[in-house]
Amino acid sequence: MNRIVRLHGQKDLRLETEPAPEAGPGQVTVAIAAAGFCGSDLHYHSDGGIGTIRVREPIILGHEAAGRIASVGEGVEGLEPGQLVAINPSHPCGTCRFCKAGQPIHCMNMRFKGSAMFLPHEQGFMRDIVAIGAGQCHPVAEGVPPTEAALAEPLAVCRRAVTRATEIAGPIEGKRVLVTGSGPIGVLCVALAKHFGAAEIVVTDLQDATLEIARQVGATRVVNVAAEPEGLEPWAAEKGQFDLVFECSAAAPALRSAIACTRPLGTIVQVGVMGDTPIPFNMLVAKELNLVGTHRFGAEFGQAVELINSRALNLAPVVTHVFDGAQAVEAIAVASDRSQAVKVQLIFGKSS
Structure with a gap:
C-alpha cells in the first residue's frame, strides 16, 4: 500500500x-x-x-x-x-x-x-x-x-526572483545585497546572491538559529533585528546603501527597512507574500526605487536543477x-x- x-x-x-x-x-x-x-x-x-x-x-x-x-x-x-x-x-x-x-x-x-x-x-x-x-x-x-x-522547487522560486531582479537592475555581480528574512526562501536567495557574485550580502531576521544558516550559505553579515532594532542604520545612511533587496519575510517592518536602506534607483524584489500593507510611498517615489513582484517560476525550475547538479551552491x-x-x-x-x-x-x- x-x-x-x-x-x-x-x-x-x-x-x-x-x-x-x-x-x-x-x-x-x-x-x-x-x-x-x-x-x-x-x-x-x-x-x-x-x-x-x-x-x-x-x-x-x-x-x-x-x-x-x-x-x-x-x-x-x-x-x-x-x-x-x-x-x-x-x-x-x-x-x-x-x-x-x-x-x-x-x-x-x-x-x-x-x-x-x-x-x-x-x-x-x-x-x-x-x-x-x-x-x-x-x-x-x-x-x-x-x-x-x-x-529544486523553492530554489526555482528564488531563481525566478533573480530573473526579475536582473531584468530591472542588471547582473548581481558586485552589488550590495540585502535579504530580509532567513527562512527557506531567504537563505536560498542568499546562496544565489553569493553564486552570482554579490559583493556584500546582509541578512536580517528575528532568529539567531536561522541567521546562522544564512551565514553558512553565503551571508557576509547577519543582523538580528529583534536584538538589534537599529542594526540596519549604517546601511540607511546617505539615502541608502544597498543596490538590491530580496524581501523574503513578508513583514511590513522589513519592507519599510528595505525602502530606507536601498539607494536611489535601487531595486527591491518582493518575494514574500503579504496582505494589504502600508508602504512609505513618499520615500519610494523620492528615491525612484523599483519595487518588483515575483511569483513562482517557469524555466527557472530547470535552471535550479542545473545548479543543484553542478553542486555550485552550499x-x-x-x-x-x-x-x-x-x-x-x-x-x-x-x-x-x-x-x-x-x-x-x-x-x-x-x-x-
Whole structure:
C-alpha cells in the first residue's frame, strides 16, 4: 500500500494508506525519497487555508519533492527505473491567453501539486509513490542527496526572483545585497546572491538559529533585528546603501527597512507574500526605487536543477531537520517553529 500524509482540516494531519498508482501513457511513477514542508503547507495545517484559499476536502500535502523512477509508462523516453529526479509541481494548461503569450507562470488554469486553490484539490507529493507526467521529472546528477534535490522547487522560486531582479537592475555581480528574512526562501536567495557574485550580502531576521544558516550559505553579515532594532542604520545612511533587496519575510517592518536602506534607483524584489500593507510611498517615489513582484517560476525550475547538479551552491545546511514520513505530525510542528527550523523534510520508505 501507498502511505500518504493527508490533511483533513485545520490541525488534522493523518498518515493514511491508499492503493499505489500505475503509470499511464506519458507518465512515470516516482518513489518519493524526500519531500519538504513549504509555508503554504504550514498555513493549510495551522489556519485551514491561505487567505481566501481554504482546504475544502482532504488533501495530500507537499509540492517540493525528489524521488526515484519506479516505473515508466508507454511512450516515455529518457527516464528509467532507479533514476533520481526532481519533480516540478507546476502544470500550466497551455491554452489560456497567458500560456499562449509565453507567460505560463500566470496560467489561468494552473494545476499545482499540493494546492487547495481548485476543487478537486491538486494532491501533493507527501506519499510513498506518485504517478506524474514524465515532462515534470528532471534528472538529478549522481551523488546529489535526495534531500538537496528536493530543494529544486523553492530554489526555482528564488531563481525566478533573480530573473526579475536582473531584468530591472542588471547582473548581481558586485552589488550590495540585502535579504530580509532567513527562512527557506531567504537563505536560498542568499546562496544565489553569493553564486552570482554579490559583493556584500546582509541578512536580517528575528532568529539567531536561522541567521546562522544564512551565514553558512553565503551571508557576509547577519543582523538580528529583534536584538538589534537599529542594526540596519549604517546601511540607511546617505539615502541608502544597498543596490538590491530580496524581501523574503513578508513583514511590513522589513519592507519599510528595505525602502530606507536601498539607494536611489535601487531595486527591491518582493518575494514574500503579504496582505494589504502600508508602504512609505513618499520615500519610494523620492528615491525612484523599483519595487518588483515575483511569483513562482517557469524555466527557472530547470535552471535550479542545473545548479543543484553542478553542486555550485552550499545547500546542505538549508535542510535542518529530516523525519520519516510516519512522523509527519511531529515534523510539521518542528517546521512551524521558526526559532529552530529552516527547511524540514520527510523521507519515505525504500527509496530513501
